[in-house]
Amino acid sequence: MGFGQGLSGLNAASQSLDIIGNNISNSGTVGFKGADASFADIYASSRVGLGTQVASVNQRFTIGTVKDTGNQFDMAIDGEKGLFRVLDTNGSVLYTRNGEFHVNKDNEIVNAQGHRLTGYKPGEGNPSPILVPTGNIEPTATSQIGLKTNLDANSPVLDVDDFDPTDGDTFTHSQPVDVYDSLGNAHQLTQYFIKVDESGGNSEWEVRYTLGDDELTETHTLEFNSAGVLTGGDTASLSIGDIGSGNSPADDLEIGIDYGGSTQFGGKFSPSFTQDGATTGEYASLSIDTDGTILARYTNGENRAMGSIVLADFKNMQGLDPVGGNAWAETSASGQPTLGVPGSNGLATLKGQSVEESNVDMSQELVNMIIAQRTYQANAQTIKTQDQILQTLITLR
Numbered sequence: 001m002g003f004g005q006g007l008s009g010l011n012a013a014s015q016s017l018d019i020i021g022n023n024i025s026n027s028g029t030v031g032f033k034g035a036d037a038s039f040a041d042i043y044a045s046s047r048v049g050l051g052t053q054v055a056s057v058n059q060r061f062t063i064g065t066v067k068d069t070g071n072q073f074d075m076a077i078d079g080e081k082g083l084f085r086v087l088d089t090n091g092s093v094l095y096t097r098n099g100e101f102h103v104n105k106d107n108e109i110v111n112a113q114g115h116r117l118t119g120y121k122p123g124e125g126n127p128s129p130i131l132v133p134t135g136n137i138e139p140t141a142t143s144q145i146g147l148k149t150n151l152d153a154n155s156p157v158l159d160v161d162d163f164d165p166t167d168g169d170t171f172t173h174s175q176p177v178d179v180y181d182s183l184g185n186a187h188q189l190t191q192y193f194i195k196v197d198e199s200g201g202n203s204e205w206e207v208r209y210t211l212g213d214d215e216l217t218e219t220h221t222l223e224f225n226s227a228g229v230l231t232g233g234d235t236a237s238l239s240i241g242d243i244g245s246g247n248s249p250a251d252d253l254e255i256g257i258d259y260g261g262s263t264q265f266g267g268k269f270s271p272s273f274t275q276d277g278a279t280t281g282e283y284a285s286l287s288i289d290t291d292g293t294i295l296a297r298y299t300n301g302e303n304r305a306m307g308s309i310v311l312a313d314f315k316n317m318q319g320l321d322p323v324g325g326n327a328w329a330e331t332s333a334s335g336q337p338t339l340g341v342p343g344s345n346g347l348a349t350l351k352g353q354s355v356e357e358s359n360v361d362m363s364q365e366l367v368n369m370i371i372a373q374r375t376y377q378a379n380a381q382t383i384k385t386q387d388q389i390l391q392t393l394i395t396l397r
Contacts, residue, residue: 003386008051009379012039015054016372023360024369031098031326032358034060034365061317064097064359066351073101073109075288075309076356079348082311085127085339086115086327095312095337098326099355107132113325119294120341121307127339130294130307133283137298139184142277143254145177147191148261149271151205153228155195163194165210170194172205173269180277181243181250187211189238189255193222193269201226203264211240220257224264234260278302288352292342311347312337 016037026032040055066076076099077084083095094115101117104110109117109130118127155172164170171192179189190210197204207220216238223232240253281300288294292309314320319333330337342350 003383005049005051006379006383006386008042008053009382010376012037012052012054013372013376013379017369017376019057020365020369020372023365024362027358027360027362027365029098029326029358030100030355031064031096032360033062033064033097034358034360036060056318058318059320059322060359062359064357066354067357068354069100070353071100071102072286072353073103074353074355075099075101076351076354077311077342077348078290078351081313081346082342082348083313083328083337085118085310085312085337086111087118087129088113088115088327092329094323094327094329095320096325096327097356103132107134111326113327115325115327117309119292119307119309122305124307127310130309132286133296133304133306136280136282137300137302137304139180139182139280139300140276140278140302141182141251141253142179142275143256145179145189145255145257145273145275147175147177147257147259147271147273149173149175149259149263149269150267151193151195151222151224151262151264152269153203153224153264153266157195157198160194160196160206160208163192163208165190165192165208165215171208173271175271175273177273177275179253179255179275180279181253183250184279185243185250186279187243187253191257202231205264207236209238211243216240222259222262228264230259230262230264234258288350290343290349290351292350308341309350310339311342312339313345313347314338 019035019037023034035057037054038056038058039052042050042053044050063080066078077097083097086094086096088094098111101109101111109132116129119130120127151173158170158172162170171194173193174190176188176190178186180186192208194206196206203224205222207222209216209218218238220236221233222230225231236257238255243250243253278300281298281302283296284299285297286294294306294308296304296306314334314337316334319331320328321331323329338345340347342348
C-alpha cells in the first residue's frame with residue numbers, strides 16, 4: 001500500500017463531490033441534466049493497482065418533470081429523444097432542453113442566454129430563427145355560405161309579389177349573415193324565405209336577398225317533396241357589385257350558398273350557418289401544438305400556422321460537448337444530428353406553456369454525497385496508515 005493509491009482516491013472522490021455539488025446547485029435549473037462520474041483502475045506493468053481515476057463524466061439524459069407555466073412561449077420536450085436547436089449570438093448552432101423562451105426586440109423567440117429558437121417556416125426545408133408575427137392579418141372576402149335549416153311545413157303560402165323586406169307579414173322566415181368584402185368590411189346579407197306553392201305533396205319556397213338596405217335582383221327556389229326532403233335548389237349564386245363606400249372601394253362579391261341538408265318538417269325555423277370570410281385581425285397570441293406547429297391567433301378569430309419547431313437527436317448523446325447555459329455543441333464523437341418535427345422519426349412531442357424541470361433527484365444526490373465523503377475519508381485513512389508504517393520503520397533501532 002502506497003501514498004499514490006490513496007492520493008488518486010482523494011482526487012477521484014474530490015471530483016465526484018464536484019459533480020454531485022454541480023448537480024445539487026442546478027436542481028432548480030430548467031432543462032438541466034445531471035451527471036455521474038465513471039471511475040477506472042490504474043495499472044502500469046504491476047500486479048498491484050496504482051489507484052483510480054475519473055474515466056469519464058456521463059450526462060443523464062433522462063426526462064425531468066414537466067411543469068405548467070402559463071407562458072405562451074414556454075415549451076417542454078415531452079419525451080427522452082429530442083433537443084431544441086438554437087443559434088447563439090455568433091450564429092453557432094447549439095442544442096438545449098431548456099424550453100424557457102421569450103421574445104426579443106427583433107421579434108425572435110429566444111432563451112435567457114439570447115439563443116434564438118429555430119424551426120421550419122412554411123415552404124422552407126432548412127431551419128431558421130422563428131419570428132413572432134406583427135401587424136394585421138389580411139382580410140378574406142366571403143365566397144361561400146353554408147346554411148342548413150328547417151322550414152316550417154305548416155307555414156301558409158304567400159304572394160311573392162307582395163314581398164317587402166321591411167314588412168314581416170310578406171315573408172315566412174328571414175336569416176341575416178355577416179359577409180366580408182376584399183377590404184374586410186362587414187356587410188349584412190339577409191335571406192328571406194317565402195313559401196310560394198304547395199301542391200301535389202310538393203312545396204316550393206322562394207329566397208330573396210338584401211345586402212344592407214339594398215334589395216338584390218337575384219332570387220332562388222327551393223323544392224321539397226312530401227317527405228320534407230330538399231329535391232331541388234341545393235345551391236345558389238350571388239354576384240354583388242358596387243359594395244365599396246367612400247374612399248375604400250372593394251372588389252365585387254361572388255358568393256355561393258349551399259342549402260344542402262335543409263328540410264321542410266312541421267317544426268320551427270332552425271337555421272345554422274357558416275361563412276368563410278373574415279375581417280382583418282391583429283396578432284393576439286401564440287400557441288404550440290404537440291407536433292411543434294406554431295399557431296398565431298388573431299383578434300378576428302383566425303389562426304395561421306407560422307411554421308414548426310425543429311428538434312434534433314444524436315446517435316451518441318454522451319459525445320455532445322457541454323458549453324454552459326444549459327446547452328451542448330455537436331462534436332465528432334456525437335455525430336451529426338437527425339432533425340425533424342416533434343413526433344416524427346421517433347422524436348418526442350412538445351407540450352406548450354410548460355417547461356421540463358431538472359432531472360436531479362435531490363435525495364439520491366445527498367446519498368451519493370455521503371458515499372463520496374466516506375470514500376474521501378477512507379482514502380485519507382490509507383495515507384495516514386501508510387505514514388504510520390513509515391514512521392515505525394524510521395524509528396526502528
